[in-house]
Amino acid sequence: MTAPLLSIQDIGVRFGGIVALDGINIDVEPGAIHAIIGPNGAGKSTLINVVTGIYTAGQGSVTFAGQTLNRLKPHDICRLGIARTFQNTELFGEMTALENVMIGAHRSGGYGPFVAATHGFGFAAAESRMRAEAMDLLELVGIAEDAAMLAGALPFGKQRRLELARALATRPRMLLLDEPAAGLRAAEIEALNNILLDLRARRGLTILLIDHVMALVLKISDRVTVLNFGRKIAEGLPAEVRANPDVIKAYLGERAANAIAS
Structure with a gap:
């Protein structure tokens, strides 16, 4: 049996008297697309913040x-190969799309602070390589034509893609995506589906x-x-989860769940 790439075991988080997470266990298999769903306040973002070291x-x-x-x-967790996006886009609005992605690529830039400050030996070659890599990633997420645009001027759907490209620039083994489809139109969600499956x-x-x-x-x-x-109230294949009475109740409420069951 393949060992999980990410293993979350008995995680508990409290904020004062509020229990945000209570004994959560989740294993994510290598190469899988694993989703965590739940109503507002379920603890989803808190869990990702724990995995990425924010909490x-x-x-x-x-x-x-x-x-x-x-x-x-x-930053140490990022170096191990975990990259993330945020529920609210966290871009540098006054920098171009290309520059935003290059920031992510600097983790593997190949030079230290002194070379960066003095533009010493190897700086120009490394910057050229990172620029080419960033352009490839913009192409991958379908916004290469917007490379020179300020990130803050991009439509919201393209900002979502840009944040994904910047996360990919860190060369992760695993992507954690916090509500990547929030605010997107149906066609944009379909495009995002295809990008994630392609990745x-x-x-x-x-x-x-x-x-x-x-x-x-x-x-x-x-x-x-x-x-x-x-x-955690349910886990399984998408079809199993969709038909689970506890999931229906959590999303639709007690009355709706009883109506569906009857």
């Missing part, structure tokens, strides 16, 4: 490729995503985990 869990452990992530800083097929990326948009989650996910009020 520290009060209990439990997170391991990636056999290495424990507990108490590592976000898995061509680059072997493992993808963990959270979203409310079921057209994204159910179409491309290999496995789905459902959270509600900080607890």
Whole structure:
């Protein structure tokens, strides 16, 4: 049996008296697209923040490729091969799309602070390589023609793609996507579906995503985990999760769940 690439074991998080996550266990297999869904306040973003080192869990452990992530800083977790996007786009609006992606590529730039400050030996060659890599990534997500545009001037759907390209520039083994389809139109969601499937097929990326948009989650996910009020209430294949009474109740409410069951 293949060992999980990411293993989340018994994670608990409290904010004062509020229980955000309560004993969450999730294994993400290598090369899988694994979705986490749930209503607002279910704890989805909190979980991704724990995995990426923004929050520290009060209990439990997170391991990636056999290495424990507990108490590592976000930049150290990124170096291990985990990249993420955010629920609200976090771009440098006054920089071009190309420059935004090049920022992600600087993690593997091949020169240190001194060379960067003095433009010393190797700087020009490294910058040229990163520029070419960034253009390739913009092409991959379908916005190469916008390379010279300021990120803040891009339409929202293209900003989502740009943030994805910047995450890819860190050369991750695993992508964590926090509501990547939020605010997108149907055609944009379909395009995003194709991009994510292509990344898995061509680059072997493992993808963990959270979203409310079921057209994204159910179409491309290999496995789905459902959270509600900080607890895992279901997990399985998309068709199994969609038919689960507890999931229907969490999304539609008690009355709607009873109506469907009858």
